[in-house]
Amino acid sequence: MTPEGDLPEKGKKRRKLRRLELLRFHPGDSFLHRLDPRTKLLALIFMSIVALVFSSLPVLVLAFLFELVLAFNSGIMNRFLRALTLVSPIFILVIVLDSFFSKVSGGPVWFSAQVGFLHPEVTQAGVIFATAMGFRLLVLVGISFLFLMTTSHDDFTRSLRGMRIPPTLTFSLRYALQSTTSLTDDTRQIMDAQRSRGLELDRGNFIRNRDKLAALFIPVTVSLLKRSKHTADAMQARGFRQSASHSCYKSQTFGKPDVLMAILLAAFILILIVVSRVFPF
Incomplete structure (x- = not known):
């Protein structure tokens, strides 16, 4: 019989895993899904520069609203908002610290x-600046989440x-991007297998479970080594790096959505410059 005290802990673990699943790519046919990954990478760099260069609260709020519009247009608004809850503790911490020590x-x-x-001090200008730093974090994290959710590794x-x-x-x-997902799946399966054998990984803290972690780390390491060996054998069998030229059976091409996205980014930067001049705070 499973103690009733274990149920809340297992429920928390499952909820945490489900929240991490939000960041995985899911196929779609939205505007953001149809963009060339190079265009989305350009948008990621562009929005990151905007978040780091501007410190005006209205500018950063507009940048975050722009990301919300992209998420809504792509049909991933609910997943996007739930994914942002992953950084909500850091968001609150940034605002609190910058408010008291601005x-x-x-x-x-x-x-x-x-x-x-x-000498902690809370002033009106300090709170505005702290809120701007919080939105800076949301802009940086939000555009990264959009890139991960709408771009396949291939x-x-x-x-x-x-x-x-x-x-x-x-x-x-x-291979690094794919291995992250594969290693997460392998770790989850190994943890479930060890729990079925009576190993209580959900109870206690990291210090108390240090002796039990060997039962998790050793199988994960063996699985990782086996996966690496299989990949190396497959690469050798296919003659990787044996020929000078390589080709892809499918190539990525720029289309009308990419041109439209470039125009939107150019127009958006002009709007942000005007807003930063009108509202410098």
């Missing part, structure tokens, strides 16, 4: 104290090959 001060002082050598690798990146580098990146 490098910007001004306006009414809502709280001030002296705690040893620390399409991304073919796009890199189209950019004349060396085949060894593209294969390594492709």
Whole structure:
């Protein structure tokens, strides 16, 4: 019989795994899914630069709203919002710390104290700056989540090959992305198998379970070594790197959605520049 105290812990583990599944790619036919991965990579770089260069709250809010529009248009709004909850503790921590220890001060002082050598102070300008830093985090994380949710590993690798990146580098990146998913699945299966044998991995903390972790790490390591050997044998059997030229049976091409996305990004940066001039805070 399973103790009733274990049920909440197992439920938390299952919910955590389901939340991590939100970041996986799911095929679709939306505007974002039809974009060339190189275009989505450009959008990822563009939005990251916007988040790091601008510190104005209205600009960062508009950037986040732009990502919400992309998610809604792609039909992944619910998954996108649930995925953002993964970083909600960091979001709250950033706002709280930047509110009490902000490098910007001004306006009414809502709280001030002296705690040893620390001087926490909450001002109107500090709260605005802290909120902007929180939205900066959401913009950076949001565009990365959109890229992961709408881009398959195969399409991304073919796009890199189209950019004349060396085949060894593209294969390594492709294999690393795929191995992350495969290793997660193997670890989950091994944990379920060990639980079925009576190993209680869900009870206690990391220190108390340190002796039990060997029963998890050893099978995972063996599985990883076996998978690496099978991959090496398959590469050798197919003559990887034996020929000078490599080709893909399917190539990625730019289309009308990519041109439209480039126009949207160009127009969006002009809007952000105007907003930053009008609302500099």
